[in-house]
Amino acid sequence: MTGARGIGAGGWSRAVAATMAALLAVLIVAPVGAIFLSSFYDGGPSLSAYADFLTDRRMLAATLNSLAVATGIAALSVLVGVPLAFGVARTRMWFRGLVSAAMILSLISPEFLLAMGYILMAGPNAGYANQALRAVFDLSATSGPFDIFSLWGLIFTALPNGVAFVFLALVPALANMDPALEDAARLKGASPLRAVIDVTLPLMRPAILAGALLAFATSLAMYGAPEMLGIDVLTVAIREALLGLEFSTASVASVTLVALSALALGLQRALLRHGDRYRVLGGKAFAARRLDLGAATHLLSALAFLYVMVALILPYGTMIAVSAMKSIGNGFSAGNWTLQNFVVVLGDPSIRQAVWLSFWLAAVTATVVIVIGVLTAYVILRTRLRARSLLDYASILPLAVPGTAIGFALIVIYLNWPGNLTGFYGTAMILLVAYLARFIPIGVRNGQSGLLQIAPELEEAARVSGSTEFGALMRITIPLMLPMLVYTWLLVFILAIPELSASIILRGFGTQTVATSLLSVWNGNGGLAVACAYGVCIFAVVSALFLLAALVGRRSPAIRKSIFGGG
Amino acid sequence: MTMTRPVALAIAGALMATQAAQAQDGALRIYSAYPDEHMQALIEGFGKAHPDVDVQVSVQPGEQLLSTLELELRAGRPQADLVGLNQASIAALQQAHQAFATYAPAELDAVRSEVRDPSGTSVPACVNLYLLQYNTNAISEEDRPSSWNDLLDPRWKSQIALADPASSQSVHSFIWFISEYLPSQQDGSFGWEYFEKLAQNDPRLERSHGTIRDMTASGERPLAVQLLANGQTSANRGDPTSLVWPEEGSPGEISSFAMFENAANPEAARAWLDFIVSAEAQAMMPAALGCAPVRNDVDYRFPDGTAVGDVTIVPVDADFIAAERDSQIDRFNAAFGR
Known part of the structure; x- marks a missing residue:
């Protein structure tokens, strides 16, 4: 018998490892390579694309905007996320359940829905919140006080997403903390608030930073909100460069974006790995107590209420209201109400086609991602093949590659030899390739955390009893991992349905997806009211699917450590 | 009654022609810069004569569609049979790729000669004009601007929306009109200085005219440089907006269709082009594509009741726009200091 985790020499696992390596090479390594190589190529090896980039005022502005927005979101996310x-x-504090629900919803709900709500509320001239504030405070100005079409507006729009990353990184850490540490401070005479500030928060530093870095990286990658607000950030600049067929500009912008994301995510992983000296969880079982902070509790309740209103109820409420308007110009007036916009959405053949394509793409992606995820995780955790650490790195690489950059890379690959021989360009297949690349990290990481929970002895027992390696995996391991697999399938499905940033770059005839068709309806091919009706439908479907996933998720303790935990 | 026989023969001939047309079937794929709601009426009209053709439309804003097509042509496989874009954009694609077939529809002779494409690649569908659209809740009829020059008045600061030439193909017609045509008419107040002054009023540059229409309707940008087609949609929808025909005149771009050289379904594509210039389709244009018919034998009034004859329409120079697209974008960006 080989050792506990070293079944590895078998021909079957070698074949699996080779297949996974080939798949990851095509789906992930090739696109990432294409981004880098194309930035150094201009008829021959050249740095001219970088020189052009550094002297291009718009590109430098886009880079600075990206950094400013991502930094702003990360900082404000900590400011709002930590107290919540x-x-x-x-x-x-009050509204604890509502706050948690709002956090989950802002992670699963596509960013462009929130942008729609905020544009309707905070457009400087006609935004409902601006009109209301001007009326209440009797301002003579015809514009403001809020202007959503600004850098601050973009930060504000993406904030709920960033806050959710900090929140979800922090809540488990806080809940598992040993209360004896705070008790010690209290015994020395500190007030509860002082104990929290001097003892608890410093202990939470790695979790806070990890959440903030995740917020930073996802803010760099967002496309829908800046595009709708008209803010030039790197993702938008990549798309604009591609529209102008300036491939070298797009490639350097992509490299810059990938490098910044990789830096943030690398830091985040390092923080979580070296978190040992902040370990507050010993062998003893305990639960952190709820503290009585006196008046501060009411302040927290007020913050919670404000957050739920601003991040969830007001924007989606506005969207629902507008979705029922005949003309957006006549606002909240009698006789301006209709369900016609929903009739349009449900009856439009283009929308129906986009919905089917998105469901098909999401289902195939989720299925393939699970197969690749489980088999890759198996090679990484259960064999001693030397290539396994390479698989590990390759499979998480896409986390640092925003969808816009993946879309660009696939254009380069599938327009040129030998990729053009596949005939994928302009078809749904190229979207599938993009989706697989984007979501493989979730499959492999969830596969690993699912597999880690199953003692290898169970598989070995099956092997001793005469089962093959493959038989043991299918009959023992997979059934034990089933809740995790179903949950991962649903999670990828939910996240893939509204995929926008790669889809919009790769769309061709008949390959509009839910997100690209919604954006096109919003941008005039139907109009704001129809877009709101469409958005309400998407929100309802995604939320229902998430409820389903949450129900499945209750059956597996590993799920809590999955994607939402970061790291 | 000597006329009876020829008339009967003509009817028989027409019926046979219809039957020949009905033999067309299969899918007809159209890449369109015209919104779905505009295409729908045309597709229904086409479907009456060609019930077996399954018309599929994929809509993208013009400038995005141009780059989608550019990339698909580089990959050597355009994904559609037909494309619906303005004449200048089709000309630009044709210059670069020679991808379109020439075709003269049966009733092309009935189309006004000044809008026909001399190269024979694009088939004119309608004339789309630039005008001013304003929100009637925010701007009263007395206060409304009456000329392109009025947009420079500081009281419209942060009130105006205009399409961005980097992402809208149509607005190139307007930019040509202001930067090239009006100065050539010895009108000193236009040219690129106009855009430099307009930039002082901080107009919002949007990616598509549909977005601008909704911003005008909602009051977010109550005044806009707009295309007739969107004014028509607003009128149909009951938006609180109205139109102004600027004193200096209106550039008219020619919304067109063209078929690819290697269209998968050339019979259906030709049938579509025949249909587009037919009197039946031309009568639908105002309600369908929202623009003015290109045949003189089709009666038309603008949505605000103005007669076509009362508006100064300047046909755009499609060749100039096709050739100068990139440098016009650069000059526009320079005028806007970006």
Whole structure:
């Protein structure tokens, strides 16, 4: 018998490892390579694309905008996310359930829906919130006070997503903290608030930073919100460069974007790995107590209420209201209400086709991602093949590659030899390739955390009893991982349905997806009211699917450590 | 009654022609810069004569569609039979790729000669004009601007929306009109200085005219440089907006269709082009594509009741726009200081 985790020499696992390596090479390594290689190529090896980039005022502005927005979101996410996480995990503040629900919803709901809501609320001239504030405070100005079409507006629009990353990184850490550490401070005479500030928060530093870096990286990658607000960030610049067929500009912008994301995600992983000296969870079982912070509790409740209103109820409420308007110009007036926009959405053949394509893409992606995820995780965790660490790195690589950059890379690959021989360009297949690349990390990571929970002894017992390696995997391991697999399938399905940033770059005839068709309806091919009706439908479907996933998720403790935990 | 026989023969001939047309079937794929809601009426009209043809439309804003097509042509496989874009954009693609077939529809002779494409690649569908659209809740009829020059008045600061030439193909017609045509008419107040002054009023540059229409309707940008087609949609929808025909005149771009050389379904594609210039389709244009018919034998009034004859329409120079697209974008960006 080989050792505990070293079944590895078998021909079957070698074949699996080779197949996975080939798949990851085509789906991930090739696109990432294409981004880098194309940036150094201009008829021959050249740095001219970088020189052009550095002297291009618009590109430099886009880079600075990206950094400013991502930094702003990360910083404000900590400012808002930390008190809310503390409030939910450790106090008796009100609205704890609502805050948690709002966090989950802002992660699963596509960013462009929130942007739609905020544009309707905070457009400087006609935004409903602006009109209301001007009326209440009797302002003579015809514009403001909010202007969503600005850098601050973009930060504000993406903030709920960033706050959710900080919140979800922090809540488990706070809930598992040993209360003896705070007790010690209290015994020395500190007030509860002082104990929290001097003891608890410093202990939470790695989790806070990890959440902030995740918020930073996802903010760099967002496309829908800046595009709708008309803010030039790197993702938008890549798309604009491609529209102008300036491939070298697009490639350097992509390299810049990937490098910044990789830096943030690398830091985040390092923080979580070296978190040992902040370990607050010993062998003893305990639950952190809820603290009584006196008046501060009410402050937290007020913050929670404000957050739920601003991040969830007001924007989606506005969207629902507008979805029922005949003409957006006549606002909240009698006689301006209709269900016709929903009739248009449900009856439009282009929308129906886009919905089917998105469901098909999401289902195939989720299925393939699970197969690749489980088999790759198996090679990484259960064999001693030397290539396994390479598989590990390759499979998480796409986390640092925004969808816009993947879309660009696939254009380069599938327009040129030998990729053009596949005939994928302009068809749904190229979208599938993009989706697989984007979502493989979730499959492999969830596969690993699922597999880690199953003692290898169970597989070995099956092998001893005469089962093959493949038989043991199919009959023992997979059934034990089933809740995790179903959950991962649903998660990828939910995240793939509204995929926008790669889809919009790769769309061709008949390959509009839900997100690209919604954006096109919003941008005039139907109009704001129809777009709102469409958005309400998407929100309802995605939320229902997530409820389903959450129900499945209850059956597996590993799921709590999955994607939402970061790291 | 000597006329009876020829008339009967003509009817028989027409019936046979219809039957020949009905023999067309299969899918007809159209890449379109015209919105779905505009294409729908044309597709229904076409479907009456050609019930077996399954017309599929894929809509993208013009400038995005141009780059989609550019890339598909580089990959050597355009994904459609027909494309619906303005004449200048089709000409630009044809210059670069020679991808379109020439075709003269049966009733092309009935089309006004000044809008026909001399090269024979694009078939004119209608004339789309630039005008001013304003929100009637925000701007009263007395206060409304009456000329392109009025947009420079500081009181419209942060009120105006205009399409961005980097992402809209149509607005190139307007930019040509202001930067080239009006100065050539010895009108000193236009040219690129106009855009430099307009930039002082901080107009919002949007990616598509549909977005601008909704911003005008909602009051977010109550005044816009707009295309007739969107004014028509607003009128149909009951938006609180109205139109102004600027004193200096209106550039008219020619919304067109063209078929690819290697269209998968050339019979159906030709049938579509025949249909587009037919009197039946031309009568639909105002309600369908939202623009003015290109045949003189089709009666038309603008949505605000103005007669076609009361508007100064300047046909755009499609060749100039096709050739100068990139440098016009650069000059526009320079005028806007970006």
